[in-house]
Amino acid sequence: MVTLPGESVSYWMESAAPTSYPRLDCDVAADVAVIGGGMAGLCTAWELARTGRSVVVLDAARIAAGVSGHTTAKLTAQHGLIYAHLRSTFGAEAARLYARSQTEAMEHVVATAAELGADCEIERRPAYTYAADARQDGEIRAEVDAAREAGLDACLVTDTGLPFRTGSAIRVADQVQFHPRRFLLALAEDLTRRGGRVYENSRVRRLREGRTNKVTTETGATATAESVVIATHYPAFDRSLAFSRLRPLRELVIAGPLDDKHAPPGMYITPHEGTRSVRSAPYGDGRRLLIVTGEKYTPGEPKVAQRFDRLISWAREHFPVREITHHWATQDNWPTDRVPHVGLFHLATQNVYVATGFGGWGLSGGAMAGRTLADMIDGREVAWAGLYDPRRVHPIAEAGAFVKANLATARHFVADRLRPVEHDALAVIPPGGGAVVRWKGQQCAVYRDEEGAVHAVSAVCSHLGCVVAFNDVERSWDCPCHGSRFDVGGGVLHGPASAPLSPRDVREE
Template structure:
C-alpha cells in the first residue's frame, strides 16, 4: 500500500508469518497430480487428494496463502449477498438448493478440519446478514430470505441487528463462521506435507501441454509431469475453454482497525448498497477488550478508479458508523464474477480428461474453494456429486440465463481492446510525473507505462498486458499497473503481481 496512508497492509499476512520458504524444484519432477495455485482452492484440493493417497505437488507463483486468500475478509458463509432469488430464477429451485447444500457442507467440512488438526485459527461461529438501510431494498431482501429458506438454509427476514445504526431489513442465516484464513491454510499445508505432499513456492507455471501425462513448464524451464492437473490460480492462467469471456475481475478495498469489544459486531454483515459495505470483527491479539473491525467495499474494475479516494470514502463510512474506531490496516483484494453468478469448477474444457479448473467465486472463495477441493477430488475418483453439473465449466446456457451480464462484460473488454489502441490526442510526458505517479504515454513512437519512484527515478515498461494485450492503467494507491480487461497486475518494474498473465511487462528505454 501507499506509505502515505500510514497504515499497515493485510492483517492476515501480518499475523501469520509464512515460515520457512519452500524453494522451487531444482530439476524435472513427476507426480500423480499437480495443483497450480496455493490459495484456498488449490491447497484444499491438494489436501483432499493427498488424503486419498494421491502423490501431489502444489506449484505456487509466490508464497502460500499470500495472494487473494491472504487479503480476504475471511467469512465462511453460504449466504452470498443476494444469490438465491437469482438462482431460483435462472437455475430453478433445485439449482438454488444444490448451491446452498454444497456451500453449507463446505463450511461444516472446514469446522471438522479445524477440530481434526487442532488448528488455532480464531474460529468463531456467527450468523450472516445481508441488510439494507434504505426501505426500497426491503422487497428484494424478503424475496431473498424466502428463496434461501426454500433452498434449505436456516434463513429469516429480520429488522433488528447488533449494528450501531438502524436497518430497514435483513436476511439472517445462523450457524455460519469466521476465522483467520492464513492460519487455517498454513496448517493445512503442514498436514499436506506430513502426508507426503510437496509444496513449491516462487514457482510460476507458464505452459501446459495436455496429454498422458500432462506436462507443465515453469518460468525456470523445469518440467512437471502429472497424470492430472488442477488450475486453481484464481483467474485461470490457461484458458482452453475461453473462460475469460465469462469472467469479469473486480477489486475491492478493505480498511480495518481496533474498536472496543463492546461495540464490535460479533456477526457478519453485508449490503449491496453504497457500492457494497461488508462488516465483521475478529479477535485482536491477546487483548480481549478490543476487536479488529474489518470493513470492505468500494469495488471497481482494476485500472479504472482513483483508489486513494475510494479508500478515503470507505474509511470515512467506517468512522462515521463505528465511533471510537482507530484504523490500523488497509489493503485490497480481487475477485472474479462469473456471468451467471455460479463458480466454474470441474473439467477445464469439453475435451479435457485430465485437467480441471476452479474459478469465478464472486467474492465467496473461502466456502467456494473448500467446496471446489472436495468436488474436484470426487471427479478425479469417478464419484458422482449432486452439484457437479451446477458448477461444471462446460455448462451450456450461461449466456442465455445471464445475457445482460455477459454482454456488458464483453462490451467493456471490447472497449479496451479497441479504444485503448487508438493514439491519444494528448497526454503527459515523463517529466510531468510526480514521485509515486505513473501514466501511459507515447515515448519514441511506442506506448509505454512510465513510473517515477519516490526517489525521482523513471522507469518504463510496455503498456500492453502480456495476457491478451489490453493497455494497463496505474493504481497509485497500490503502486501497480492493472489490466482492466482480465485483472492482471504488475509492479512498476513490470514484474507480475497477479495473473492471468504469466510473463512480465517488457522493459522500455526512455
C-alpha cells in the same frame, strides 16, 4: 505520493507466520499437479493426499498469500442475494444444491481445523445481508424465501445489531468467521506430512495436455501428472475461453481496533452503497479488529485513493474505530451466471480441472471446490457437479452479463489505444506517481520513484494486449480487461498474465 492511514498490509498476512517452501528446480512427477496455493488449490491437494495420491502444489509466489491472504475471511453459505437469483434462473433444485454444497464445505473446514489443531480463530456468528434502506426490502424478502426453500436456516429481521439504521435483512445463524491464512498453513503442513510436495516461487508458464499432462515453470522445470488442477484465481490458460465469462473486480479493505463492546455481533454485507461488508476479528486486550470491505471497481479504474477515503469515512461515521491500522485490497472474478466454475476445464479434456469464479465467496467456494475436484478425480459421483460444471452453457441467463463484460473489454482494447495518453511529458509525473505516456510511437507505463528516477515498461498487458493503468495506492500497473496486475518494474503480481511487461528505454530530455 498517496498516503493513507495505517500499514499497507493484510492483517491475515501480518498475523501469520511466513512460509519458505522451495522453488521447483528439477523435474518431478505425481498423480496430480495443483497449480495455485490458495484456498481452492490447497484444499484440493489436501483432500487428494488423504486418499493416498501423490500431489505437487505449484505457486507463483507464496502459498496462502494471494486472494486467500487478502480476503474479509467470512466462511458462510449466505452469499448476498444469490438464492433468489438461482431459483428464478435455474430452478429450486439448483438453489438447494448450492446451499448444500456451500454449507457442507463450511462445516468441513471447521471439522478439518479441529482435526489438525489449527489455531485459526474459528468463531460462530450469524451472517446478514441487509438493505441500505426500506426501498430494497422487497429484494431481501425474496432472498429469505428462496434461501429457506433451499434449506438454509434463514429469517427476515429488522434489527441487525448494527449501530446505524438499515432496511430489513436476511439472517442465517451459526455461520463462521476465521483466520484463513493460519488455516491454510496448517493444511499445507499436514499435506507435506502426508507426502505432498509444495513449491513456491514456481510460476507455471505452459501446460501440455494429454493422457499424461506436463506443466512447465518459468525456469524450465516440469511437473508431469495424470491430472492437473488449475486453481490460480483467474485461469492461467485461455484454452477454455473462461476470460469471456469472468469479470474481475477489485475491492478495498480497511481495518482498525475498537472496544469489544462496540464490535458488530455478526458478519454483514449490503450490495448497496457500492458494497459494504463488515465483520470483526480477535485483537486482544478487550479489543476487536473491525474489518470493512467495499468500493468494488474494475482493475485499472482511476482514483483508488479516493475510494479508500470513502471507505474510511464510512467506517468512522458508523463505528467508534480508534484508528485505521491496516489497509489492503483484494480481487475476485464474477462469472456471468453468478455460479463458480469447478470441474473439467474445457470440452476436449478428460483430466484437467479448474476452480474459479467465486464472486467474492472464495473461502466456502474454495473448500467446496477442493472436495468436489478430489471426488471427481477419484471417480466418485458429485451431486452438484452439473451446477458448477465450467462447460455449462446458459445463453439466456448469461446473455446480459456476457455482452456487458465483453463490450467493456473490447472498449478498453480499442479505445485505450486511441484516446490521448495521460501525460504528454515525463516531467509532470511526480515522485511515487505513474502514467501511460507515448514515447517514440509506443505506449509506455512510466513510474517515477522517490529519488526521481523513471522506470518504464510496455503499457500493453502480456496476457491479451489491453493497455494497463496506474494504481496510485498500490503502485502497480493494472489491466482493466482481465485483472492482471504488474509491479512498477513489470513483474507479474496477479494473473492471468504469466509473462512480465517488457522493459522500455525511456529517457528524460
